[in-house]
Amino acid sequence: MKRDAHIHSPFCPHGTKDSFKLYIEKAINNGFTDISFTEHAPAPQGFMDTVPDQDSFLQPNMLEPYILELQQLKKQYANDISIKIGLEVDFIEGFEKETTQLLNEIGPTLDDSILSVHFLLNEQKYSCIDFSPPSFIHFSQQFASIEDVYSLYYKTVQDSISADLGPYKPKRIGHPTLIHKFQHAHSVIVDDYEMILKTLDLMKHYQYELDVNSAGLAKQFCLEPYPPTRYILLAKEMGIPLVFGSDAHRAEDLHQFYEDVYTQAMRKASL
Numbered sequence: 474m475k476r477d478a479h480i481h482s483p484f485c486p487h488g489t490k491d492s493f494k495l496y497i498e499k500a501i502n503n504g505f506t507d508i509s510f511t512e513h514a515p516a517p518q519g520f521m522d523t524v525p526d527q528d529s530f531l532q533p534n535m536l537e538p539y540i541l542e543l544q545q546l547k548k549q550y551a552n553d554i555s556i557k558i559g560l561e562v563d564f565i566e567g568f569e570k571e572t573t574q575l576l577n578e579i580g581p582t583l584d585d586s587i588l589s590v591h592f593l594l595n596e597q598k599y600s601c602i603d604f605s606p607p608s609f610i611h612f613s614q615q616f617a618s619i620e621d622v623y624s625l626y627y628k629t630v631q632d633s634i635s636a637d638l639g640p641y642k643p644k645r646i647g648h649p650t651l652i653h654k655f656q657h658a659h660s661v662i663v664d665d666y667e668m669i670l671k672t673l674d675l676m677k678h679y680q681y682e683l684d685v686n687s688a689g690l691a692k693q694f695c696l697e698p699y700p701p702t703r704y705i706l707l708a709k710e711m712g713i714p715l716v717f718g719s720d721a722h723r724a725e726d727l728h729q730f731y732e733d734v735y736t737q738a739m740r741k742a743s744l
């Protein structure tokens with residue numbers, strides 16, 4: 474089995490219009506046997522997107538066409554590749570009830586999903602932490618230190634792991650070190666080993682899979698996967714299921730760094 478299970482789509486409001494077929498045929502040509510499309514789920518009811526273009530989430534009326542098109546493609550390509558229909562669902566502190574409602578409505582039609590933290594709550598205001606270096610730095614100025622921002626981020630990821638979001642809660646935790654995305658923009662080195670360890674412990678305890686996400690390697694201020702290789706190896710040792718995801722928002726990025734991030738980690742882990 475060769476799997477890439479974190480892929481965006483032409484339905485992504487901040488992605489590209491690259492067609493599903495472009496992604497699917499590239500995956501087949503590269504020998505992948507399993508792919509999951511995990512478009513950003515619609516926002517939970519009442520949540521106001523804080524990014525300038527308000528394009529973090531799928532519009533609710535686009536959910537049905539997204540699923541219908543994938544159901545059709547899943548059948549069409551059934552002999553060549555297993556296509557899973559999924560969403561990347563945001564965990565937003567304070568919107569647990571609305572997120573559960575959303576999952577209860579759409580969960581039955583999904584095969585595979587991811588739970589991710591992109592928004593943090595501080596002083597009753599939400600901020601998107603992976604939007605841009607200036608917006609991250611602006612957000613971090615509300616805190617005494619970057620370390621405090623990291624603490625809040627990991628605390629929120631940990632809350633996402635232990636949260637009760639009902640029977641359709643995703644089984645995989647998305648890019649749990651996304652807070653590193655702009656580490657070379659602010660240049661503060663934070664020792665977050667214990668915070669990541671605690672996050673992995675909780676994932677193990679609650680039986681979640683880890684999104685081994687290569688997208689960070691392509692980001693100029695990150696330059697490492699989410700999570701970095703040492704933690705991928707640690708998670709493997711702990712018995713946490715690892716699932717590669719390229720987090721591609723265009724066909725060109727599909728399977729990006731698969732060998733560097735996933736194959737090599739698996740090789741090291743078996744030594």
Ligand SMILES: [Zn+2]
Pocket residue numbers: 481485487513722
């Ligand atoms: Zn996205």
Ligand SMILES: [Zn+2]
Pocket residue numbers: 561589591647648
């Ligand atoms: Zn994400």
